[in-house]
Amino acid sequence: xxxxxxxxxxxxxxxxxxxxxxxxxxxxxxxxxxxxxxxxxxxxxxxxxxxxxxxxxxxxxxxxxxxxxxxxxxxxxxxxxxxxxxxxxxxxxxxxxxxxxxxxxxxxxxxx
Amino acid sequence: xxxxxxxxxxxxxxxxxxxxxxxxxxxxxxxxxxxxxxxxxxxxxxxxxxxxxxxxxxxxxxxxxxxxxxxxxxxxxxxxxxxxxxxxxxxxxxxxxxxxxxxxxxxxxxxxx
Numbered sequence: 001x002x003x004x005x006x007x008x009x010x011x012x013x014x015x016x017x018x019x020x021x022x023x024x025x026x027x028x029x030x031x032x033x034x035x036x037x038x039x040x041x042x043x044x045x046x047x048x049x050x051x052x053x054x055x056x057x058x059x060x061x062x063x064x065x066x067x068x069x070x071x072x073x074x075x076x077x078x079x080x081x082x083x084x085x086x087x088x089x090x091x092x093x094x095x096x097x098x099x100x101x102x103x104x105x106x107x108x109x110x111x112x
Numbered sequence: 113x114x115x116x117x118x119x120x121x122x123x124x125x126x127x128x129x130x131x132x133x134x135x136x137x138x139x140x141x142x143x144x145x146x147x148x149x150x151x152x153x154x155x156x157x158x159x160x161x162x163x164x165x166x167x168x169x170x171x172x173x174x175x176x177x178x179x180x181x182x183x184x185x186x187x188x189x190x191x192x193x194x195x196x197x198x199x200x201x202x203x204x205x206x207x208x209x210x211x212x213x214x215x216x217x218x219x220x221x222x223x224x225x
Binding site for chain 2: 006009032034036041042043044045046049089093095096097098099100102103104105
């Protein structure tokens with residue numbers, strides 16, 4: 001019930017391409033879905049987040065798509081750049097809570 | 113957002129010993145969180161540390177193995193006791209100053225031989 005499943009585990013994309021990372025959750029009580037970005041030697045940092053009252057949220061090149069009925073959400077990185085190379089974690093929680101359940105992470109490599 | 117400093121940034125330890133990780137935050141926070149990030153795996157919450165009370169541990173984590181101190185609103189320590197190679201991980205301190213937004217320290221990479 002508390003799991004968040006993330007795929008793929010690793011992803012290689014050419015510069016300028018679209019990177020797509022997918023997550024699925026089980027607990028229907030979750031109502032907050034953030035994505036965190038982690039560079040080597042650094043802690044994860046909030047990248048973008050969505051609540052289930054909308055199906056999509058866009059911030060610059062980063063977009064979250066959310067499918068409430070399927071209990072799935074995904075991160076799309078448009079025009080992927082080498083600087084986007086990092087590990088990405090999806091997460092889920094109840095709004096107002098500070099305890100997050102994280103996915104397994106995706107190591108993204110953008111080839112120049 | 114908060115700035116979090118963790119010490120040590122990395123260490124290599126012998127089996128059976130204990131290591132204490134320090135977490136310093138540049139602002140006062142009610143709750144501090146300790147996470148474990150095993151190689152190639154997810155971030156797993158170990159415990160929540162509240163100032164003035166005992167830490168709350170998640171399932172699978174116990175106080176004898178991971179004692180936590182929280183002496184004030186800007187500081188916490190996590191001790192990894194009687195270490196084994198399975199404890200080799202990155203340990204991360206985090207705080208939440210805004211609802212649902214966690215700020216993480218850079219982590220402490222622990223290798224147990």
